[in-house]
Amino acid sequence: MSTPASPVVCDELVAHVVNQIGFIELERPKALNALSTGMIRAMHAALERWREDPEVLAVVVRSNHPRAFCAGGDIRFLYESFQRDDLAARDTFFTEEYQLNHAIFTYPKPYIALLNGVVMGGGMGISQGAHRTGGLRVVTGSTRMAMPETRIGLFPDVGAGWFLARTPGALGRFLAVTGETIGAADALYAGLADVYIDEAALPALVETLQRETFAHGSEVVAAIQRECAAYKVAPAPDASTLANTRAFIDRHFALPNVARILASLQAESGGEAAEWAEQIIGVLRERSPLSMSVSLEVVSRAEGTMAECLRRDLDLTRSSFAHGDVVEGIRARIIDKDNAPRWRFAQIEDVRADDVARMFESPWSAAEHPLRDLQG
Numbered sequence: 474m475s476t477p478a479s480p481v482v483c484d485e486l487v488a489h490v491v492n493q494i495g496f497i498e499l500e501r502p503k504a505l506n507a508l509s510t511g512m513i514r515a516m517h518a519a520l521e522r523w524r525e526d527p528e529v530l531a532v533v534v535r536s537n538h539p540r541a542f543c544a545g546g547d548i549r550f551l552y553e554s555f556q557r558d559d560l561a562a563r564d565t566f567f568t569e570e571y572q573l574n575h576a577i578f579t580y581p582k583p584y585i586a587l588l589n590g591v592v593m594g595g596g597m598g599i600s601q602g603a604h605r606t607g608g609l610r611v612v613t614g615s616t617r618m619a620m621p622e623t624r625i626g627l628f629p630d631v632g633a634g635w636f637l638a639r640t641p642g643a644l645g646r647f648l649a650v651t652g653e654t655i656g657a658a659d660a661l662y663a664g665l666a667d668v669y670i671d672e673a674a675l676p677a678l679v680e681t682l683q684r685e686t687f688a689h690g691s692e693v694v695a696a697i698q699r700e701c702a703a704y705k706v707a708p709a710p711d712a713s714t715l716a717n718t719r720a721f722i723d724r725h726f727a728l729p730n731v732a733r734i735l736a737s738l739q740a741e742s743g744g745e746a747a748e749w750a751e752q753i754i755g756v757l758r759e760r761s762p763l764s765m766s767v768s769l770e771v772v773s774r775a776e777g778t779m780a781e782c783l784r785r786d787l788d789l790t791r792s793s794f795a796h797g798d799v800v801e802g803i804r805a806r807i808i809d810k811d812n813a814p815r816w817r818f819a820q821i822e823d824v825r826a827d828d829v830a831r832m833f834e835s836p837w838s839a840a841e842h843p844l845r846d847l848q849g
Contacts, residue, residue, distance in 0.1 A: 482515070485499070486500055486501075486516060487500060488519035490523070492685075493530045494529070494682055495531070496534075496679075497519055497532065498535060498536070498537055499534070499538075499542070502536075505590075506536055506543040507544045508599070509550065510550075514569060517569070517572065520532065524581065530583075530688075531583040531584070531608065531687075531690040531694065532583070532584045534584070535586075535587040535679070538590070539590060541590040541591035541592075541596075542588045542590055542591065542600070543591070543595060546570060546631075548625070548803055549808070551563055551794075552800065564791075568844065570595060570631065571630075571632070571783040573599065575779060575780060577606070578849075579602075579605070582606065583606055583609075583694045584603045584606040584608040585603060586609070589613045589675060590617065592618045593618070593619045593654075594619075594620060594631065598630075598633065601632070603667075604636075607690065608694060609698070610660075611666070611667070611670055612666040612670075613669070613671065614671060616660065616666075617654050618656075618659075619648070619654040620648060621652035622768065623650060623765045624759070625802035625803050626763070626793070626798025626816065628793065629648075629768055630789065631783075632783050632786065633649075634771040634774070634782055635775045635779050636665060637775070638775035640663045640664055640665065641662075641664065642719060642723040643722050643727040644663050644719070645772050648663070649769060649771065649772045650726065650731060651756050658714075659710075659713045659714055661713075662710035662711065668698060669705070670700065670704050674704065678697065721749055724737070725750075731769055731824070735754065735757055738750040738753055757821065762817075762820060763798055763816065764793070764797060765821065766828070767793075767797070771786075771789070778848075779847075780847035780849055783847060784844045787843060789833065792832045792834065796832065797817070798816050798817055801815055801817075
């Protein structure tokens with residue numbers, strides 16, 4: 474047998490091998506494990522080290538902290554990079570984050586994400602790809618999942634558009650535009666999670682993984698499925714909030730643009746979905762009109778490969794900071810916390826199709842794109 478690889482350690486993440494399983498533990502609790510550039514690099518380095526190592530059968534990513542798996546990317550860092558006109562730092566962050574997302578999506582071994590607490594933005598980017606590896610997305614009663622970017626004038630990046638486009642009906646379009654937070658049952662119903670376990674059972678699950686004997690990565694996955702089978706999420710996925718409102722969501726959010734969606738919701742006045750529609754109208758009126766329109770288009774364009782989605786996401790980070798609402802959104806929601814963003818467009822109805830199309834223009838040629846080497 475080969476000698477176990479030494480741990481990959483940075484101040485905010487530990488990656489080590491126990492019982493032929495690579496464990497990645499996020500350790501930035503004061504920031505709800507929001508991803509820094511250092512965390513992204515350490516995580517990617519561990520995955521690359523384990524990729525061809527026959528003594529590593531599977532990978533488990535988790536948080537030891539009850540409040541959050543990962544709350545996203547380091548938004549404050551991105552805002553500060555803009556304030557000091559440091560485009561290179563921002564490009565580096567997003568480029569390396571998306572390279573990590575792609576590495577997870579195409580990983581040759583089962584990748585398992587234990588998703589307790591807050592799972593948002595960048596946290597989705599380092600977890601959703603598990604579904605493509607033969608691994609699992611494990612949710613708990615505390616899971617709070619979202620791509621809430623329209624609240625700060627951004628869009629669902631990290632390749633999340635690919636997964637949202639493949640949810641049932643118009644659920645992905647709804648989640649992208651509204652940024653609404655969902656729980657475990659909703660995530661299972663939408664196909665954004667695979668299995669459920671009670672929060673209190675997570676330590677015992679990890680102990681089982683570190684104790685049992687495994688010959689193949691598939692046996693690691695089977696052990697997790699066996700442990701999770703003892704627990705049932707309540708309500709059941711088919712009785713979740715998303716399931717109960719699915720007909721309304723499909724009716725309105727299948728429409729081609731946000732202005733049409735809003736008009737359709739407003740027409741519900743007095744109808745069976747009037748109360749729900751009024752609530753969603755309130756949400757839409759708080760979000761960035763431009764970023765909602767871009768977000769809907771991100772899902773609409775996500776029929777291709779993950780590599781194509783991530784290249785498009787990187788293009789959009791450039792335009793979002795240069796011409797969009799993200800700087801103002803972060804200022805209003807995160808920095809000053811006045812919750813009074815002054816969006817580029819005052820109303821949803823003011824956003825035109827060419828305003829949206831302009832946001833998707835790439836600043837790079839295909840041969841020069843920082844993510845040109847990604848395939849699949």
